[in-house]
Each structure stands twice: as structure tokens, then as C-alpha cells.
Amino acid sequence: MNTKTQSSLNTEFPYKTDIKTGSPRKLWRFLNDFLADNEYDTPKYKELVTKPGDIDGTATFSHRTKGWKEQQRHRPIWMPIVGFLLCLTIILIPSGIRLIKQSTGMLRFELEIEVEGELYRARGSAKAGTGTSEVLDVVADARIAMNCMAGRAADEGLEAKYLDVTEVKLFESEIEKLKKDIDELLQKIVLPDIVTPEVAHE
Secondary structure (H helix, E strand, C coil): CCCCEECHHHHEEEEEEEEEECCHHHHHHHHHHHHHHCCCECCCCCCCCEEECCCCCEEEEEEEEEEEEEEECCCCCHHHHHHHHHHCCCCCHHHHHHHHHHCCCEEEEEEEEEEEEEEEEEEEEEEECCEEEEEEEEEEEEEEEEEEEEEEECCCCEEECCEEHHHHHHHHHHHHHHHHHHHHHHHCCECCCCCEEECCCC
């Protein structure tokens, strides 16, 4: 039976993308709903807060959150047995304890999401009847960063990021689903790149 473990490099997934949106608060709500829709437990929701920017007429925002979910680890039956036998020897007790710990517990997925960006007035165009008029609107350039990790659940966070082959496949399936879902989500809120920033002059 192949029980080869994978390094933590294979149990982390970084994701970054830049989008343009008309409402950073709506984007933040969508991202929190994204966690819930994928069955991640989350801390109490906190509204996104904007702060005045260094340039007149702009504002900045930055916030992060994290979700987690767990499932029972399915490890080979021989692992706790061998671990117990090793504990019967004095020299190999640490190895036995480590093997027993690796054979039990919960598999945890943790998903961190951070959003930051700048809010500004922008010029666009609106069609009315047969004519086109210029309008001012609010636009935000936002960067979304996600990092998904997997490992054995500890009291807080992950105690170890090392997974066996079966668990790595579960993690890869989770990543593929998250990538698909986040791409579909952002399509609902992204603005077309047809506006230009307007910065107030002194």
C-alpha cells in the first residue's frame, strides 16, 4: 500500500486576481457567502470599512477573513497498530506516538481570503434614447487573495500540513471546486474595463 506523504508545498494553494467593481462592500459580502456556500465555518461577519485615501476623492479598503471545515481522516488500519507496537519498545516510543497521532484525528481545510483596493470616481457613458451622455460613477479596483491549506486539525489551526496520497487527492478536488466557484462568483460583480479614473485637482 502506498502511504507516501506529500510535503506542505503540495498542501497550499495561493490565488490572486485583480478586478474592477462598483461596490467593494457587495464584493465582500459575496466572498463571505462564498465561504458559507462551500460549507466553511466562519467567524462572525464584519462589514467592510473604507477609509479616506491620500488623494482627494478616493478611499481605500482592506479586510480579511478565514473559514475552515473538517472531515474524519481515513488512514490505513495498520498505522495505529504499528504505532502501539513501537510504543512497547523504549527507544521507539516517540516514533510510535507520532505514528498513532498521524493515524487519527480530523482532516482540516482552511481558506483565507483577503481583499484590498482603492475606491474612486470614474467617468463613463450612458445611452439614453439616441444619444450618449457622460456620467460619473464610483468604481473600485480590488485585489482578491486566497490561500487554501490542508492538514491535520489541531486545537488552533493546522498541527501538520503533511497528507497522504488519498488526502492530497481530496485537497486537489477541493481546490478545483474553489477555483471554479470563485471564477463564477466574480463574473457576477466585475465591471467592464470601460471607465477611467477621475481625480479631483487642487
